[in-house]
Amino acid sequence: MTFERIAIIGLGLLGGSIGLAVRDHLPGAVTTGYDADPATRTRAAERGLVGTVCDSAADAVREAQLVILCVPVGAMAEAAAEIAPALPAEALVSDVGSSKEAVAKALAAALPNNAVIPAHPVAGTERSGPDAGFATLFQQRWCIVTPPDGADPAKVTALSAFWEALGARVEIMDPAHHDLVLAVTSHLPHLIAYTIVGTADDLEGVTQSEVIKYSAGGFRDFTRIAASDPTMWRDVFLSNKDAVLDMLQRFTEDLTALQRAIRVGDGARLFDHFTRTRAIRRSIIEEGQDDARPDFGRSDHGS
Ligand SMILES: NC(=O)c1ccc[n+]([C@@H]2O[C@H](COP(=O)([O-])OP(=O)(O)OC[C@H]3O[C@@H](n4cnc5c(N)ncnc54)[C@H](O)[C@@H]3O)[C@@H](O)[C@H]2O)c1
Numbered sequence: 001m002t003f004e005r006i007a008i009i010g011l012g013l014l015g016g017s018i019g020l021a022v023r024d025h026l027p028g029a030v031t032t033g034y035d036a037d038p039a040t041r042t043r044a045a046e047r048g049l050v051g052t053v054c055d056s057a058a059d060a061v062r063e064a065q066l067v068i069l070c071v072p073v074g075a076m077a078e079a080a081a082e083i084a085p086a087l088p089a090e091a092l093v094s095d096v097g098s099s100k101e102a103v104a105k106a107l108a109a110a111l112p113n114n115a116v117i118p119a120h121p122v123a124g125t126e127r128s129g130p131d132a133g134f135a136t137l138f139q140q141r142w143c144i145v146t147p148p149d150g151a152d153p154a155k156v157t158a159l160s161a162f163w164e165a166l167g168a169r170v171e172i173m174d175p176a177h178h179d180l181v182l183a184v185t186s187h188l189p190h191l192i193a194y195t196i197v198g199t200a201d202d203l204e205g206v207t208q209s210e211v212i213k214y215s216a217g218g219f220r221d222f223t224r225i226a227a228s229d230p231t232m233w234r235d236v237f238l239s240n241k242d243a244v245l246d247m248l249q250r251f252t253e254d255l256t257a258l259q260r261a262i263r264v265g266d267g268a269r270l271f272d273h274f275t276r277t278r279a280i281r282r283s284i285i286e287e288g289q290d291d292a293r294p295d296f297g298r299s300d301h302g303s
C-alpha cells in the first residue's frame, strides 16, 4: 500500500517540511493542504509547500488516502472534527504531535469511522510558520509511530514506509511510553530553557543588561530552545502533564543533590557527574543524532 494522494492540515514548520520532502522523495504523489491562517495559506502557495492549497480543511482531504494533521496538539481535536464530514472512509489519518496519548484519544474520538495511527517525527527547530519548513528536516531523524491496539499491520507498514521515504528511521512505540521518554528528552529541556532565560531576563535590571551583552556559549544555546513557539509548547506541557511533572520531580531531586555537592565542596561528586554526562553527549553523536541539519540556525528559515 502506497499513498498517492496526501493531505496536510497545518502548513507551518512540520506540515511545510512534509510537503517539501514529499515533493523531493515521492514525486508521483499529489499533495493538498490547508491552514486555518489565511496569511499562512498564501505563503504556503507561494513557496509551493503542497501542490494545491485549499480554502477549507474539508476540501483538502476530500480525495486523500493519507491525511497528516500538523497543528498544535491542543488543536488536533478541532482539526479532526473539521475534516470528519469530508474524509473518505478508507483514508488513513495520522499526525505529528509532540505528545501521543492525549492526541491519540482525541483523534480516535473525533474520527470513529477511520483508521487513525498517530506518529511523532522527532525532528524540528525553534522556528515556526510557513517559511520555516525545509525538505531535509527528517533525514536520519527518528519517527516514532504509535499504533493503537488492533491497528491494521498493513497500514502501520505503509505509514512507516512513508516516513522512511522521507528519510526518517522508524520506531514503533506504545503512546504512554513515548510520552515518558519524550518528557525527559524534549519536554523537560524546553521547560528548563524557558525557565533559565526568564530568570536571566528578570535579572537584567540588577545586571544592567550585562546578561544579554555577554550571553555567549551556554546561555545562548538555551535562548535558541527558549525561542520555540509559545502555542506549541503550551499545548505540549498541558497535554503531557503527568509525565512532565514526574520527570520534573526527578530533575529537582538531582539538582538538589548537585546543589548540596557545591555547598559542601564535594568536588569528586561534581567531577564524576560531569564525566558521566560528557559520555552521553559522545554516544548521541556516535548514534548519528547530532545536529546534522544544514544551517538550521540560519535566519532564513521562518520566524
Ligand atoms: N516544532 C518542532 O520542533 C516540532 C517537532 C516535531 C513535532 N512537532 C509537532 O508538530 C505540530 C506542528 O508544529 P509546527 O512546529 O509545525 O508548528 P507551526 O506553528 O509552525 O505550524 C502549525 C500550523 O497549524 C495551523 N493551525 C492551527 N490550528 C489549526 C486548525 N485547527 N486547522 C488548520 N490549521 C491550524 C497554524 O496556523 C500553523 O500554521 C505540533 O503538534 C507540534 O507539537 C513540532
Ligand SMILES: O=C(O)C(=O)C[C@]1(C(=O)O)C=C[C@@H](O)C=C1
Residues within 6 Å of the ligand: 097, 098, 121, 122, 123, 124, 125, 126, 185, 186, 187, 225, 228
Ligand atoms: O531541535 C529543536 O529545536 C527541537 O526542539 C526539536 C524537538 C526536540 O525537542 O528534539 C522539539 C519538539 C519535537 O516534538 C521534536 C523535536
